[in-house]
Amino acid sequence: MAEFSTSTKEVGEISIIYLKGYLDAHTAPTLENTFSNLIEKGKYRTVVNFNELNYISSAGLGVFMAYIEKIRENNGDIKLSSMSEKVFNIFDLLGFPLLYEIYQTEEEAVNKFIESKSFEK
Amino acid sequence: MLKKQLTKITIMSLIIPKIKMNARIQFFVVTIFALFLFKTLNNTSSSFYFLISNEILIGISAASLYFVLIEWVHIKKINPLTLVMNIGILVAVIFFLIIFFSSTFAELSGFKISGQASFGIFPKIISFVYGYILLGTSIYIFLAFRELYFFKQKGNRSTYFNTMLVFIILSSFSSILPAEIIYVQDTFFIISIFLIIFNSLKISWIAFIVKKDKKNLLFLSIIIAILFVMNLAGNTKENAGSQIIFQFSPILNQFLKIILIYGSVYFSILFFTTLFHIPTAEAFDRKAQEVSSLQYFSKLITEVLDFADLISTISDIAYTINRADASWIAWKENSDLKLLGNKNIGFINAELITGTAKEAKINFDLSETIFFPLDNYLNKLQLSELFSVVTISPLRMHNEIKGYIFTAKRENSVLDEEDKNALDTFADYASVALENSHLFEESIIKERLEKELDVAREVQRKILPTKYPEYKQLDISSLFIPAFEVGGDYYDFFEIDNDNFGFVIADVSGKGISAAFIMAEVKGIFESLSKIIKSPKEILVKANEILQRTLDRKSFVSAAYGLIDLKNETLRISRAGHCPVLLIRNNYSENMRPTGLGLGLNFTDYFADTLEELKIDLKENDTIVLYTDGITEAKNKQLEDFGSIRFEKILVDNCYDNADLISNKVIKEVTLFSQNNPQHDDITLVILKWKQLIKNYGEKEWQNSALQLKK
Numbered sequence: 012m013a014e015f016s017t018s019t020k021e022v023g024e025i026s027i028i029y030l031k032g033y034l035d036a037h038t039a040p041t042l043e044n045t046f047s048n049l050i051e052k053g054k055y056r057t058v059v060n061f062n063e064l065n066y067i068s069s070a071g072l073g074v075f076m077a078y079i080e081k082i083r084e085n086n087g088d089i090k091l092s093s094m095s096e097k098v099f100n101i102f103d104l105l106g107f108p109l110l111y112e113i114y115q116t117e118e119e120a121v122n123k124f125i126e127s128k129s130f131e132k
Numbered sequence: 133m134l135k136k137q138l139t140k141i142t143i144m145s146l147i148i149p150k151i152k153m154n155a156r157i158q159f160f161v162v163t164i165f166a167l168f169l170f171k172t173l174n175n176t177s178s179s180f181y182f183l184i185s186n187e188i189l190i191g192i193s194a195a196s197l198y199f200v201l202i203e204w205v206h207i208k209k210i211n212p213l214t215l216v217m218n219i220g221i222l223v224a225v226i227f228f229l230i231i232f233f234s235s236t237f238a239e240l241s242g243f244k245i246s247g248q249a250s251f252g253i254f255p256k257i258i259s260f261v262y263g264y265i266l267l268g269t270s271i272y273i274f275l276a277f278r279e280l281y282f283f284k285q286k287g288n289r290s291t292y293f294n295t296m297l298v299f300i301i302l303s304s305f306s307s308i309l310p311a312e313i314i315y316v317q318d319t320f321f322i323i324s325i326f327l328i329i330f331n332s333l334k335i336s337w338i339a340f341i342v343k344k345d346k347k348n349l350l351f352l353s354i355i356i357a358i359l360f361v362m363n364l365a366g367n368t369k370e371n372a373g374s375q376i377i378f379q380f381s382p383i384l385n386q387f388l389k390i391i392l393i394y395g396s397v398y399f400s401i402l403f404f405t406t407l408f409h410i411p412t413a414e415a416f417d418r419k420a421q422e423v424s425s426l427q428y429f430s431k432l433i434t435e436v437l438d439f440a441d442l443i444s445t446i447s448d449i450a451y452t453i454n455r456a457d458a459s460w461i462a463w464k465e466n467s468d469l470k471l472l473g474n475k476n477i478g479f480i481n482a483e484l485i486t487g488t489a490k491e492a493k494i495n496f497d498l499s500e501t502i503f504f505p506l507d508n509y510l511n512k513l514q515l516s517e518l519f520s521v522v523t524i525s526p527l528r529m530h531n532e533i534k535g536y537i538f539t540a541k542r543e544n545s546v547l548d549e550e551d552k553n554a555l556d557t558f559a560d561y562a563s564v565a566l567e568n569s570h571l572f573e574e575s576i577i578k579e580r581l582e583k584e585l586d587v588a589r590e591v592q593r594k595i596l597p598t599k600y601p602e603y604k605q606l607d608i609s610s611l612f613i614p615a616f617e618v619g620g621d622y623y624d625f626f627e628i629d630n631d632n633f634g635f636v637i638a639d640v641s642g643k644g645i646s647a648a649f650i651m652a653e654v655k656g657i658f659e660s661l662s663k664i665i666k667s668p669k670e671i672l673v674k675a676n677e678i679l680q681r682t683l684d685r686k687s688f689v690s691a692a693y694g695l696i697d698l699k700n701e702t703l704r705i706s707r708a709g710h711c712p713v714l715l716i717r718n719n720y721s722e723n724m725r726p727t728g729l730g731l732g733l734n735f736t737d738y739f740a741d742t743l744e745e746l747k748i749d750l751k752e753n754d755t756i757v758l759y760t761d762g763i764t765e766a767k768n769k770q771l772e773d774f775g776s777i778r779f780e781k782i783l784v785d786n787c788y789d790n791a792d793l794i795s796n797k798v799i800k801e802v803t804l805f806s807q808n809n810p811q812h813d814d815i816t817l818v819i820l821k822w823k824q825l826i827k828n829y830g831e832k833e834w835q836n837s838a839l840q841l842k843k
Contacts, residue, residue, distance in 0.1 A: 036617075041466070068813075069639065069640075069641035069688070069690075070641055070642045070643070073688065076686050076733060080685065101761075104709060105690060105733065106727065106728060107733075109727075109729055109734075109742050110729065
């Protein structure tokens with residue numbers, strides 16, 4: 012049905028995944044691949060930018076659940092940013108804000124990573 | 133048994149009765165025996181009748197041998213080079229026989245040049261054998277020429293050959309005519325020679341011989357030509373061997389002479405033609421190989437449908453096309469290239485080369501085969517085997533590059549335009565085949581998916597409640613519309629006891645058969661928990677714990693569980709990530725949304741910590757609405773959501789109707805909104821209306837009547 016694509020950008024040690032289009036059961040594997048590739052390369056600090064995402068289904072939400080454990084075990088995190096109200100509502104209903112850090116902007120999310128890193132030192 | 137052996141025979145271009153092979157052999161044996169008796173027992177060789185009957189017998193015997201051999205040659209389907217070899221051996225045999233007879237035998241038997249047949253029985257037998265061997269070999273040589281003539285010959289050229297045969301026979305027979313009419317003999321002879329030269333030019337078969345064989349042929353043809361010429365030169369009246377043949381049969385002598393001429397002419401021409409063919413032999417070989425591999429491949433298209441098999445086959449053929457040493461296929465998977473079906477090359481080497489090529493040709497958006505010399509990259513590549521040049525041909529489906537065929541060559545030879553064209557054509561064929569296999573696989577998957585979905589729908593249908601609990605205080609309506617791909621919606625009612633009524637709504641993440649199975653499990657969990665635990669919060673906490681065992685990491689279940697205490701007129705509700713439960717009261721809609729994570733999102737104590745339970749007192753005409761996102765996320769053609777505002781307005785506007793009417797109203801509006809846009813998710817709507825039991829006294833009675841008036 013609908014199109015979905017991802018693109019990634021590296022900001023220092025942080026990877027930013029941009030989502031575009033409709034994320035549902037059919038398109039979820041694309042995002043799964045993106046995450047597995049990052050994990051394979053040992054990149055565990057991820058910001059997901061939802062700015063251009065129109066829709067997310069339960070299967071789409073499942074992708075984040077699939078990788079969070081592995082990522083956090085490696086002292087990384089998935090931080091979410093720039094969601095539209097509609098997309099945020101879907102996350103909110105399921106209680107995702109209790110499990111994930113969700114930020115208004117990509118910069119905030121990136122800064123959060125940088126801050127936490129300086130604390131570690 | 134016999135019938136099987138006696139195969140019916142029709143001889144090309146020769147109209148002869150259909151004589152069975154066995155009969156031919158028998159006839160031949162009879163003629164040879166008759167001839168033998170005639171030759172050995174008869175002494176009056178000078179008479180004309182003797183001469184005629186001798187020639188007739190030999191003619192019949194020769195003809196029967198001809199028909200035996202013609203069939204044998206035909207059945208054997210001997211290739212031209214073997215035929216040439218056979219001729220070579222036979223002409224050598226003739227050569228040595230003539231030498232032997234001219235020297236040794238003639239001396240031993242006391243055979244005189246004058247040629248009188250007045251010797252004993254032993255020389256007679258020997259000369260008979262000698263004569264007959266020459267007869268047989270010359271007939272076989274002639275037949276071999278005939279086979280060569282018709283080999284790879286297009287169209288029906290039998291007329292020329294048969295004409296030649298007729299003239300050769302006429303010329304042979306005319307040799308017994310009296311000397312006064314020698315011109316007849318000469319005429320037939322000259323015409324025969326002319327036809328022999330003409331027919332010898334038809335040697336198109338050498339074009340189909342591979343280069344190596346052509347070189348052999350060149351060598352063979354010159355030797356055989358020399359042998360023929362030598363035999364011909366030796367075939368004179370002074371030669372003792374020829375004398376014996378002449379005595380055996382003058383016709384055979386003439387026939388042999390013509391055959392020797394034929395051989396000399398044919399092999400001389402063959403020698404020169406082959407010589408001229410050698411420079412172009414390689415190009416011809418290549419073209420022939422290309423054609424045959426392309427033909428082979430187009431045949432495969434219809435035969436191989438399995439993707440992996442097809443990839444392997446393509447790779448197998450690819451490197452033979454440009455005579456490379458190795459090949460593999462780089463198949464696009466997302467943004468990466470996955471290497472498949474590597475032939476004659478290790479995976480690591482293939483990957484190194486592919487990677488280098490990909491880097492060098494940044495976007496890799498090829499429209500045709502390219503050559504990629506590796507010279508400049510060899511130091512960097514560190515290949516364990518040396519390859520110096522690579523070709524890359526794109527595989528396209530619907531104008532999109534799906535992969536590349538790689539071939540690699542060890543020697544640094546130049547790959548020319550021909551190779552490029554051949555590879556391009558091949559890649560086109562391969563693309564079509566791959567596309568076919570892809571479509572085939574897709575249709576199988578689709579079929580399997582549809583079967584799966586049938587099962588899933590069946591599971592769902594059986595899981596959902598078929599009847600409502602009967603409580604006087606409750607008016608219940610439920611509605612479920614499955615999506616094509618089963619969405620995993622579930623709701624249920626639990627009549628716990630006379631005073632307690634439980635209900636649940638849930639939505640399993642994902643779709644199809646996997647969602648249906650989780651749904652079945654969820655039903656089991658709630659059904660059993662509702663019997664032992666009253667608190668909605670505790671039920672959800674427990675359900676989460678149980679689900680940990682089955683849910684994989686990316687699956688989860690949103691649920692809301694409610695318990696109505698009919699005696700105390702209260703509702704307790706807990707929500708695990710599900711849509712809010714709506715309470716419509718006094719023309720106002722309230723979202724009951726206690727916090728809570730979806731089931732399966734967290735398996736620690738944190739889950740219980742975040743889960744809230746809400747408790748409200750129920751009032752007359754309170755409408756409790758449970759739904760799944762299939763309603764609020766129903767989309768129209770513009771992909772707008774139906775949305776909760778529209779939904780709640782309908783509920784409020786119709787809140788004094790009974791539960792069924794409200795439900796109908798909602799579905800009608802959703803249907804109108806989404807027009808014909810297909811439904812992507814299950815739609816579930818459960819409406820519970822609270823009707824206070826009318827009591828004989830007290831405040832509530834007043835409220836009731838007031839409400840009824842309002843209605």
